[in-house]
Amino acid sequence: MEGHVGPTGPQPAGRPRVTAAVLAGGVGVRMGAPGPKQLMRLAGRTIIEHSIAAFCAAPEVDEVVVLMVADRITEVEQIVASGGYTKVARIAAGGTDRTGTSAAALRLLQDRPGTDLVLLHDAVRPLVAPATIAACVKALGRFGAVGVAVPSSDTVVEAEFGPDGAEVIRHVPPRASLRRMQTPQGFRLDVIRSAYALALADPALVATDDCGVVLRYLPREPVRLIAGEESNIKVTHPGDVAVAESLLREREGAS
Ligand SMILES: Nc1ccn([C@@H]2O[C@H](COP(=O)(O)OP(=O)(O)OP(=O)(O)O)[C@@H](O)[C@H]2O)c(=O)n1
Numbered sequence: 001m002e003g004h005v006g007p008t009g010p011q012p013a014g015r016p017r018v019t020a021a022v023l024a025g026g027v028g029v030r031m032g033a034p035g036p037k038q039l040m041r042l043a044g045r046t047i048i049e050h051s052i053a054a055f056c057a058a059p060e061v062d063e064v065v066v067l068m069v070a071d072r073i074t075e076v077e078q079i080v081a082s083g084g085y086t087k088v089a090r091i092a093a094g095g096t097d098r099t100g101t102s103a104a105a106l107r108l109l110q111d112r113p114g115t116d117l118v119l120l121h122d123a124v125r126p127l128v129a130p131a132t133i134a135a136c137v138k139a140l141g142r143f144g145a146v147g148v149a150v151p152s153s154d155t156v157v158e159a160e161f162g163p164d165g166a167e168v169i170r171h172v173p174p175r176a177s178l179r180r181m182q183t184p185q186g187f188r189l190d191v192i193r194s195a196y197a198l199a200l201a202d203p204a205l206v207a208t209d210d211c212g213v214v215l216r217y218l219p220r221e222p223v224r225l226i227a228g229e230e231s232n233i234k235v236t237h238p239g240d241v242a243v244a245e246s247l248l249r250e251r252e253g254a255s
């Protein structure tokens with residue numbers, strides 16, 4: 001099932017076309033809600049609508065594609081139509097895991113030149129800031145892969161199971177070098193296409209984000225980090241809902 005909503009406009013003169021792909025193919029096991037968490041309403045809009053609206057409002061973004069759980073595409077079509085999100089060019093089915101959904105987004109862009117840019121974004125990060133989107137696109141002027149990250153204020157340890165089956169610490173990486181990755185993660189299309197071609201041919205592929213796919217399969221490609229914002233949370237567990245709602249209301253009150 002696939003919806004085609006808006007037309008794909010002409011290539012912008014003098015600069016690469018920027019497409020934002022909103023990844024919404026997950027079912028939200030950890031949230032434990034009756035349906036996909038991206039359809040939960042926070043501060044008057046669904047989580048996915050907040051994300052779509054953020055990219056549609058960004059002047060750096062030319063078009064938006066949405067990858068949705070296959071049997072809930074109609075709901076996204078309705079959200080896009082009633083919200084008047086004219087930058088949304090395609091709504092298509094996601095994959096069985098996040099990596100599969102990123103790959104599905106890249107397939108939607110297969111007719112595009114390699115110099116075009118794509119921003120891959122978790123639909124469940126509804127608080128992505130305009131400045132973060134702008135900084136990501138700006139950094140793509142110099143780098144083929146860009147990730148948004150924040151420093152870790154907690155000490156992060158590597159854990160393993162001890163001989164009695166209980167967890168013990170194996171390693172404490174130096175905190176000053178640790179970052180927590182967020183989205184968007186942005187790429188020149190030739191870079192992310194090459195990385196995914198290798199990744200999808202690897203039966204041992206395991207990835208939790210797209211910068212990690214580039215780092216692993218194109219180790220000579222620098223992956224630039226830019227500073228994100230703590231507020232760009234991923235709505236993952238039930239406890240995240242109230243935090244996200246409060247941050248969204250605070251932001252709307254401020255604007
Ligand atoms: N097959 C998948 C799995 C995840 N995602 C998206 O990746 C983002 C981050 O994933 P996560 O928070 O893990 O969402 P879910 O997979 O829905 O949650 P869970 O892992 O708890 O099932 C979400 O926007 C989610 O919809 C996706 O597009 N396709």
Ligand SMILES: C[C@](O)(CO)[C@H](O)COP(=O)(O)O
Nearest residue numbers: 098122181182183208209234
């Ligand atoms: C891409 C990501 O948001 C970076 O922190 C994260 O790895 C997604 O993980 P999930 O398990 O798919 O939520």
